[in-house]
Amino acid sequence: MAHSQDKHSALGQGVTIFIYLAILTLLEYFVAVSFNATSLLVVMAVSKAALVMYYYMHIYKLGADDGADPHSYAYKTGTNRFGLWLFLLSDGFVFAGLLATRINLLGFTRPHQLSQILGLGVTAVLLISSFFMNRGETAMKYGDRKGFMLNTAITFLLGLGFFIGVIFVEWRLAAAEGLTASFGNPADGPMGAVFYIMTGMHAFHVLTGLIFLYVVWNNARKGVYTAEKHWGVEAAAVYWHFVDLVWIFFYPALYLIGTAV
Amino acid sequence: MKNMNPFWRGMLALLVFSLAGYGVGLGLDVLVDGKVNFSGPVPGVFALFFGFTAFFLGVFGYRGITRGLVWQVVGTLIGGLFVALIRLVMGLPAFGDFFFTEPSWVFGGLTGVLSFIVGVGVVDDWIKWARGLDTPEHHEEHYSDWRKYFGVSVDHKVIGVQYTVTALLLIAVGGLFALIFRTELAASKLQFLTDQTQLFGQNGPQLFNTLMSLHGMIMIVSILLGISGIINYVVPLLLGAQDMAFPRLNAFSYWIAVPAAVLLLSSLFLGGFDTGWTGYPPLSARAPVGMQMFFLGVFVAGWSSVLSALNVLVTVVRMRSVGMTAMKMPIFVWASVATSLIALTATQFIGLSFQLVMFQRLFGMGFFDAAKGGNPILFQHLFWFYSHPAVYVFVLPGLGVISELLPVFVRKPLFGYRWVAMSSLGIALVGFLVWAHHMFTSGMNEYLRVPFMYSTLLVAVPTGVKFFSWVATIWKGRISTPTPMLFALGAIVVFLLGGLTGPPNATVSTDLHLHDTYFIVGHFHDTIFGGFVFPFFAALYYWFPKATGRRMNETLGKIHFWLMTPSFLFLTLGMMYVGLIGMRRRIVDYDPALLIDGWHLALTVSAFLIAISVLVFFYNFFYSIKNGEKAEGNLWHSRSPEWQVPSPMPVHNYDRPFEVVGEPYDYGLNDAGYVKFIESAGGKHG
Numbered sequence: 001m002a003h004s005q006d007k008h009s010a011l012g013q014g015v016t017i018f019i020y021l022a023i024l025t026l027l028e029y030f031v032a033v034s035f036n037a038t039s040l041l042v043v044m045a046v047s048k049a050a051l052v053m054y055y056y057m058h059i060y061k062l063g064a065d066d067g068a069d070p071h072s073y074a075y076k077t078g079t080n081r082f083g084l085w086l087f088l089l090s091d092g093f094v095f096a097g098l099l100a101t102r103i104n105l106l107g108f109t110r111p112h113q114l115s116q117i118l119g120l121g122v123t124a125v126l127l128i129s130s131f132f133m134n135r136g137e138t139a140m141k142y143g144d145r146k147g148f149m150l151n152t153a154i155t156f157l158l159g160l161g162f163f164i165g166v167i168f169v170e171w172r173l174a175a176a177e178g179l180t181a182s183f184g185n186p187a188d189g190p191m192g193a194v195f196y197i198m199t200g201m202h203a204f205h206v207l208t209g210l211i212f213l214y215v216v217w218n219n220a221r222k223g224v225y226t227a228e229k230h231w232g233v234e235a236a237a238v239y240w241h242f243v244d245l246v247w248i249f250f251y252p253a254l255y256l257i258g259t260a261v
Numbered sequence: 262m263k264n265m266n267p268f269w270r271g272m273l274a275l276l277v278f279s280l281a282g283y284g285v286g287l288g289l290d291v292l293v294d295g296k297v298n299f300s301g302p303v304p305g306v307f308a309l310f311f312g313f314t315a316f317f318l319g320v321f322g323y324r325g326i327t328r329g330l331v332w333q334v335v336g337t338l339i340g341g342l343f344v345a346l347i348r349l350v351m352g353l354p355a356f357g358d359f360f361f362t363e364p365s366w367v368f369g370g371l372t373g374v375l376s377f378i379v380g381v382g383v384v385d386d387w388i389k390w391a392r393g394l395d396t397p398e399h400h401e402e403h404y405s406d407w408r409k410y411f412g413v414s415v416d417h418k419v420i421g422v423q424y425t426v427t428a429l430l431l432i433a434v435g436g437l438f439a440l441i442f443r444t445e446l447a448a449s450k451l452q453f454l455t456d457q458t459q460l461f462g463q464n465g466p467q468l469f470n471t472l473m474s475l476h477g478m479i480m481i482v483s484i485l486l487g488i489s490g491i492i493n494y495v496v497p498l499l500l501g502a503q504d505m506a507f508p509r510l511n512a513f514s515y516w517i518a519v520p521a522a523v524l525l526l527s528s529l530f531l532g533g534f535d536t537g538w539t540g541y542p543p544l545s546a547r548a549p550v551g552m553q554m555f556f557l558g559v560f561v562a563g564w565s566s567v568l569s570a571l572n573v574l575v576t577v578v579r580m581r582s583v584g585m586t587a588m589k590m591p592i593f594v595w596a597s598v599a600t601s602l603i604a605l606t607a608t609q610f611i612g613l614s615f616q617l618v619m620f621q622r623l624f625g626m627g628f629f630d631a632a633k634g635g636n637p638i639l640f641q642h643l644f645w646f647y648s649h650p651a652v653y654v655f656v657l658p659g660l661g662v663i664s665e666l667l668p669v670f671v672r673k674p675l676f677g678y679r680w681v682a683m684s685s686l687g688i689a690l691v692g693f694l695v696w697a698h699h700m701f702t703s704g705m706n707e708y709l710r711v712p713f714m715y716s717t718l719l720v721a722v723p724t725g726v727k728f729f730s731w732v733a734t735i736w737k738g739r740i741s742t743p744t745p746m747l748f749a750l751g752a753i754v755v756f757l758l759g760g761l762t763g764p765p766n767a768t769v770s771t772d773l774h775l776h777d778t779y780f781i782v783g784h785f786h787d788t789i790f791g792g793f794v795f796p797f798f799a800a801l802y803y804w805f806p807k808a809t810g811r812r813m814n815e816t817l818g819k820i821h822f823w824l825m826t827p828s829f830l831f832l833t834l835g836m837m838y839v840g841l842i843g844m845r846r847r848i849v850d851y852d853p854a855l856l857i858d859g860w861h862l863a864l865t866v867s868a869f870l871i872a873i874s875v876l877v878f879f880y881n882f883f884y885s886i887k888n889g890e891k892a893e894g895n896l897w898h899s900r901s902p903e904w905q906v907p908s909p910m911p912v913h914n915y916d917r918p919f920e921v922v923g924e925p926y927d928y929g930l931n932d933a934g935y936v937k938f939i940e941s942a943g944g945k946h947g
Contacts (some may be wrong), residue, residue, distance in 0.1 A: 097610050101643070181626045215391045218393070
């Protein structure tokens with residue numbers, strides 16, 4: 001059946017892209033621990049971002065032909081999609097501003113108190129959650145409600161794991177190592193402030209993403225979405241991938257680039 | 262009570278509840294402080310909250326905006342008490358100088374805004390969607406009379422009017438503040454804002470600083486609301502759309518600005534702040550709690566601007582009529598797109614810079630604290646990355662209004678349509694590359710100065726394109742000068758003055774002298790009046806009949822114009838003169854040896870003349886809504902689609918769709934017109 005073949009190849013593409021992303025992430029890690037190559041890390045982060053934006057967030061759909069009838073669901077979805085991407089562009093400026101702040105204040109240094117293993121761990125968890133999100137959205141696209149709910153539940157749990165890992169494990173460990181926002185050793189400079197604001201702002205977006213995931217999961221349970229009409233699912237998925245996209249830049253910015261001081 | 266005029270009922274409630282709030286605040290002060298302080302900040306802020314809310318209760322009852330405000334007050338108190346409780350548990354002092362401590366006020370301010378949003382009812386449909394329930398595409402209005410403006414409506418025309426009226430009210434507040442400190446400046450030495458003055462926990466000079474700072478930001482917010490008002494009302498009509506792309510988001514964008522305005526005003530009572538509207542640290546890291554309310558208010562108002570810009574962009578891209586290709590869009594639509602591109606993206610930077618200072622104050626995070634390795638200059642970069650492009654957000658729609666109106670009143674095509682359209686985008690683009698020209702004296706790296714000087718001077722090119730087009734459009738036209746046209750012409754003159762006085766500020770060598778003087782104040786008031794205020798008035802006089810079916814009084818309109826324009830020109834040119842002599846900006850007093858006392862007196866008089874002219878406008882505006890001369894047809898003989906149907910605009914806009922068949926500005930040429938209505942299309946919602 002052509003239909004199930006399509007679904008299979010769509011899921012297969014998700015796997016392939018995930019493998020690329022995983023390899024690139026591991027490469028980043030080994031490049032960073034082996035030698036100081038900021039430009040290489042930037043290139044790899046941009047490559048990962050491009051893969052996520054194209055294959056997971058389907059940015060090309062912005063140029064899709066939505067038909068001529070402005071009252072059709074397809075046309076309205078196209079309008080919604082454009083609005084969502086503009087929102088992400090706007091939100092992206094917040095994170096760009098934080099990156100600019102980090103570059104200005106820290107330059108080619110990074111906090112030495114962070115646990116490299118934990119950093120790689122939470123990054124992997126978020127990346128895997130993006131993989132399951134893609135599977136969930138693909139399932140919904142082919143009308144597989146059960147598959148969607150299962151994959152979204154896994155995504156939700158992994159996202160929750162990331163949130164707990166950053167806020168309740170990494171923050172505690174870093175603070176115990178002496179990386180504090182304010183009252184610690186003044187010799188740390190603004191390291192702590194930058195670390196906590198970047199991870200905090202990102203974690204806030206993870207939290208809102210989790211709420212969206214719960215909402216679409218719950219609505220799918222009630223049978224609100226169909227293979228043709230599931231804009232809510234697409235929006236939640238694209239937003240979730242966006243949260244991952246931000247982390248693709250924040251992870252090297254906080255853990256990998258420059259020398260640990 | 263029942264038979265009373267709603268407005269006076271509101272005023273009565275305002276008076277009674279302000280006094281009640283003042284009493285409550287006084288009581289709380291006694292409870293926390295143990296002494297009675299009649300001019301203290303706490304009674305003031307409670308009087309503001311209570312009185313403001315009660316006014317709308319009297320006018321409208323416990324619905325819509327009143328419910329939102331009540332919820333905001335309650336939400337603020339609950340949030341503040343929650344933090345106070347946590348502090349108590351942690352063994353910290355639960356209450357501070359302003360009843361609550363600073364963290365309480367910040368958290369309470371935030372919960373207050375969220376409570377307002379829920380209370381006013383603007384997120385009802387979204388909550389239903391989140392619960393998997395469907396809602397109708399269009400809601401029937403609860404009211405068809407004036408009351409529809411006091412509650413949530415998703416009709417872009419209603420929202421446009423809400424934005425516009427709110428902007429006018431804020432202009433009045435900001436103008437009042439200006440008059441107060443302008444009066445203090447009428448002579449050297451301290452007149453009535455002296456060291457002995459005590460109000461809201463501030464002495465006279467501190468009060469001057471607060472009013473001066475709030476004047477800036479309240480006017481900025483009012484400008485943002487004003488352009489949103491015109492854009493919201495006009496753009497869907499120009500495109501032939503039923504509404505904006507996201508009507509609920511549109512309502513949300515408006516309603517979130519209301520609690521933001523309340524927060525901004527509350528900073529006056531909570532100790533004020535003395536940084537000017539720019540809020541530079543390290544001063545802003547030390548200012549009283551009012552600083553935090555200011556930051557929070559601007560942050561929330563910024564979201565209003567971001568979401569409204571998003572809506573405009575999507576509407577223009579997705580909702581145009583058949584045949585309206587990019588190069589056949591009305592020029593005002595182009596201007597709206599350019600302004601929205603900036604507002605959508607750059608606004609996040611001012612939000613971020615203010616947030617970082619808030620965190621610095623709350624948690625001691627040292628972003629801008631040099632003692633902790635932070636960098637105060639970084640704040641200025643983040644801040645100006647928005648706040649310079651922001652002036653293009655303010656003026657681009659106004660310049661669009663000028664280009665839109667001129668062809669109508671000279672009966673000639675707009676000269677160089679394509680160039681004018683592209684010049685808006687050009688200004689928006691170059692506007693992103695000029696921010697550091699505000700920082701020539703800040704101590705930033707010196708090699709940055711020259712590139713930013715040249716990029717700034719580059720702005721003159723696309724702006725010059727616009728002037729060239731205006732002059733060439735007027736050239737040999739059949740000019741008629743009703744009030745809207747007068748304001749459009751006045752805008753060109755004033756904006757030209759603002760433009761010509763720009764390059765001396767952008768050039769490093771001259772800026773080192775001019776920086777922080779009244780020359781700058783004169784310059785930017787010229788740009789903002791020429792780019793926003795004059796075109797805003799022009800747009801109001803021009804589209805007023807479309808919204809109401811009546812026109813404003815011409816004689817009063819001309820009095821408004823001829824009183825305001827010379828007074829304003831004198832005011833700003835005089836400001837530039839005293840600035841060149843050495844008058845610093847943002848200070849309460851100046852040296853009599855500068856010999857500018859006489860000048861300052863004259864400037865104060867002209868400021869009052871402007872205020873009188875605006876009062877004439879207000880009278881005209883509110884009087885004409887009900888009593889103006891009827892004007893239901895194509896009053897200005899415009900080719901634009903919205904004037905091809907009767908006024909006031911029907912609820913669902915055009916009853917049949919139109920097709921674009923010609924050029925928008927081919928006045929005086931024999932052709933079929935710009936748009937043609939499609940007769941045979943089935944259904945109302947085509």
